[in-house]
Amino acid sequence: MNVSGSYNLWLVSLSVFIAVTAAYTSFSFASRITSTSGKVRLLWLGGGAVAMGAGIWSMHFIGMLAYRMSFPVHYDVRITVLSLLMAILVSGFALRMTSLPRIGPASLLVAGTLMGLGIGAMHYTGMMAMKMPMSIRYDPFLVFLSILIAVSASTAALWVVSTLRSDKAIADLPKKFLSALIMGAAISGMHYTGMAAARFPLKMSGTSLQNSSDAWLAVTIGLASFMILAIGLILSLVDSHLATRTAGLVGSLKAANEKLHYLALHDGLTRLPNRTLLEDRVDQAVRHARSGDGTFSVFFLDVDRFKPINDSLGHSTGDKVLQQMASRLSAAVGPEDTVARIGGDEFVIVFPEKKDPGKVHEIARRIRDCVAESMEVDGQSLSVTTSIGISLFPHDGTTFRTLLANADSAMYYAKSKGPGQIQFYSGEMNDSAALRIEMENDLRRGIEKEEFVLYYQPKVSLATGEVESVEALVRWNHPEKGILPPHYFIPRAEETGLIIPLGRWIMDRACREAVIWHQAGFPRLRVAVNLSALQFINQDLVREILTALERSGLSPECLELEITESLLMQDPDAAMRTLSGIREKGVHVAIDDFGTGYSSFSYLKKFPLDRLKIDRSFITDICDNPNDAAIVRTIITLGHNLNLKVIAEGVESQAQLEMLKTMECDAYQGFYNSRPLPPGELAERLKEMRILKTPLPDEDTT
Template identity: 50%
Template sequence: MVQLEERPIWQQMLSSFQGSFPECIECHQEQSVPWKPAVRLAQQSKAGNDERDFTGKNSVPLPYTINNLYQEPAFEALIPDFQSTPIRSILIVPLQYHQQCVGYLSIFRNEIDTEILWAGHWNEDERNLLPRKSFAAWREIKEGQIQMWTQEEIKLAQSLGTHLYMAVMQKRVEGIIRHQASHDLLTDLPNRALFNERIFLALANAHGRGEILAVVFLDLDRFKTINDTLGHAVGDQLLQNAASRLKGCLRKVDTLARWGGDEFTLLLPQISCAEDVRKTAQRILDTFSTPFCFGNQELHITTSIGIALAPYDGEDAETLVKNADTAMYCAKQLGKNNYQFYAPTMNIKALGQLVLENNLYKALEREEFLLHYQPQVDLNTGEIVGMEALLRWQRPELGLVPPAQFIPLAEESGLIVPIGEWVLRTACTQNRAWQLAGLPPLRIAVNFSARQFQQPNLVKTIAQVLKETGLEPGYLELEITESLVMQNVDFTISVLGELQALGIHVSIDDFGTGYSSLSSLMYFPLDTLKIDQSFIRNLTTNPKNAAIITSVITLGHGLNLKVIAEGVETLAQLEFLRSVKCDAVQGYLFSRPLSAEAATQFNELIFPI
């Protein structure tokens, strides 16, 4: 009967049943109709022609009986489904919940055989109408008879239907709760708890069969930037779309889970060798090479992937996930948008990074940071016109830590905000000290990170530092990257406008290495463009670099901006930059970054007091 109730004609009949009763039901004559309200039949037997409304139009429909489905024209299309069964009548009971009809319970009743026994002492009048043998008992059997539904049976069916509905709903709610407890609400993927369970089962199967399985840890590159810039709604949609693409790269036996944030994990069982996993990882990278579209905007998202193989890289879920995560961070450090297989040496490196991060938290308190200064030279006059302040970390037991090792950690942990404020204050204090020593005024350049720039009290903090150190705003220059500028254009224009109103100079650092809109660049309150040293390095050997530099200088001058070239190391580079009218340069050709004491001596040699 399950197939019957799923047929369109049955659903159509239920729909008409729910909407209203046939008009003929309201008549007081005996008529053959497919739908008869069961309660009415019982009531008519007691009250005669009672004209109450039994349609249930303002409440839940009443139970319906179909006493003989073979005599109902409306059931003509369904008769072939019943001919192979002994079913003769049907009771349809509406299921009620909070005064609403939530479904129907259909009860099918078989035909019955009736038996009449006759003997000499039974009803004489009726016995005389039938042929008989005196005092001889005999019986009459009628087959295929209809058994009418009694009011007690209807009430029992209603009670049974209610209990069945509540039991089904309870199971359904329990299933929903179990699903929600084991799945991510945003992507509907398994969460980490369910993922760990599946790893446990997969490891047991793999061990018994002598198979290999892989755990893959995946992270979306630059997701935080997109989330902060375009909003959480776009970020959520991006995660959903990314999950959909990842599913398309996997087999049916594989498991994709959302680990948290922008991190996903994959379980790849039943693999024969590492090459199988490599193909899957490459397929994912290729899939993400297609931009994600949000309205008229395209977002280019890459992913970093780490892979751990069992049993080689671990024999339990925790170890495998940890090692895959370690490999994923290694992929990020190697430039992102790639995959890496776990190697034991990665753990040593990861442990070193953890120790470094722990020491970074204490470095500011221990006064282990210091600033080095690199001169900026005006190509027209040959004079030093500024100094760029560069952060260094002097660890007592290890010496100087390269900035590339600790600055990303400071960014990720948020320590860059207090460290950046220390850099600003120290640089302003040093510049003011040079001025008080009688040296010619110079502009001090300080780098600002994206995390610092997003601080709501940024302008107020800078103004307070200038006031406390006594440095005039015109002798401070803030360097920001072009990627930072484009994260939130309106916010950037507002903040830069406030800084310029104070008299502070603003420059775009590493120009040409990020992503920027030239049409938007003209609206930013800027003073200087700094050409990244990657373009200067191969300047004399790569004609394309020379063309790019020439174009940037022309662009900067067209926007009434000064242009500074970083990383100048040879006379040939210097002469080219002079020939294309670059305004200023800095690099090892003139001086390496100097400590405060060495920078003071350098200034005194150039500008004798």
């Protein structure tokens, strides 16, 4: 006769809960083991084995405590501890298998079988620890079934864990929890099948001696196991979170480093290679050419008159022009060629393949024509040209610096011949390039140290002989070369854009010195200042004029600005807006060098102007050349019909002066009256001459 017993459903539920928790925790430990290495991996393997083994063992032990019988049951401590160690060992084996890089079907079956046998051994060893009045007998079929369940459950668990090893799968909580439920149910099924296999034959009778503290013992073991599993799970989740954050930070740092590396080698505006990457490409081309006794070419490109575009239309438009030019240059070359932007509006192209000079020149023409095609920028149609200088390896240099410098020299030589020119390098260009660099550096220093001075030439009324105004003419008081005339430095100042700060200084100084003459007794003396093209298209021109007037205290009607007609005709609509803004402030405007360029009279009559200045080239031969005389007479008539005063410049003789009087010219200036004088000498000269001290007929004195 066998003794029958019953299960405490609360403890059964607790055992199943522990089994599910142990399965869920094992998945988390498996992911940490596979994602770590070295000593950290061994720590996770050891800790995981203890936590998982304790959880499985607790499930079995609580399951045995849940079975209530009518006789006393005690447990052998040594055998119980042995079963616990077996559970830990089996768990360690399982976690070790799941941490392998790859588990094949055969390996999975062998590992599952060994793990199932280990769990079975742990279970039946735990049963051996029970001390009671009779010996336990087992149903062979149920024992076999329990082992089969253990093997099947272990194999399934190993397979599930292997499929959940990726970070994405581990993060799939529903799938992970469902797998834990299945695995926990399988472990519980194995245990309770094994318990069903046990037979307890009756050897003695008596009343129930079941210790009522067994339930408390089960609960205590369950809570302890659950806490171990919970702590292990929390540590695993925290470590996984930290690992994920670390991986994210590492990924972000890697991406940032890659971006920084890219930015360090590429231009931020056009995304083309910059000077650093260009140097590397040229060095590669040098090594390749030397190994094969070859040659290659370097193009240096500069956008012609880019600064006026930048200053008149704004830097945003200028940037878009450069971006479109970069796209055109990239599309015009092959994949093996390098297009780089090395600063401002300067581009360099390296053609590493060997080509004869005729082919190189043909490529340069194609690139020039490609750039010259009209482009749409912010709704405006713009056309730009580029000057191209070319150097060849090894004829023009064998290093990056030499090849680039010589291509740069060739480009400047091409630019000096006009826009859109192409020039191969020759040795004579180095001298002019060195002079340009020296001139630019001297100009910058001269502007900073105010080495410039203003000379003034009077403008005299032909009707009254009175001085109406004086024209400010800049000179450079060079510390080594002495007084230098404008033609020596003005072209370079315009080319480099230094004419903007220089023109600002001229405007400010002329206004200040005019005020000094007013205070000295010449209150109506007007000062005329020439504007360059870059100054005229400068968006801040009107503001700079007003600033100069405010600083000096000069009245606006005592300032006159001289502008060339060719400058007005470049963009008549923009010129109209600028001139209107200037005239609204009361400043006078004159057209300088009139007759030397192409003018549209339909536009000219609309411009808010005050005076026309006849270029000196027409005055020089006015007495001997009837054509020049006819041109001067026509200009004077035209000016008067447009209600403009006409001034002749370059008058050097009494005969010229008398002829201008007969043509009813309004005023003149030139060496016949006075050469340009520094401020001190001009003051003395003005004392000797009749100075206009009343308002001019065309001036508004209100």
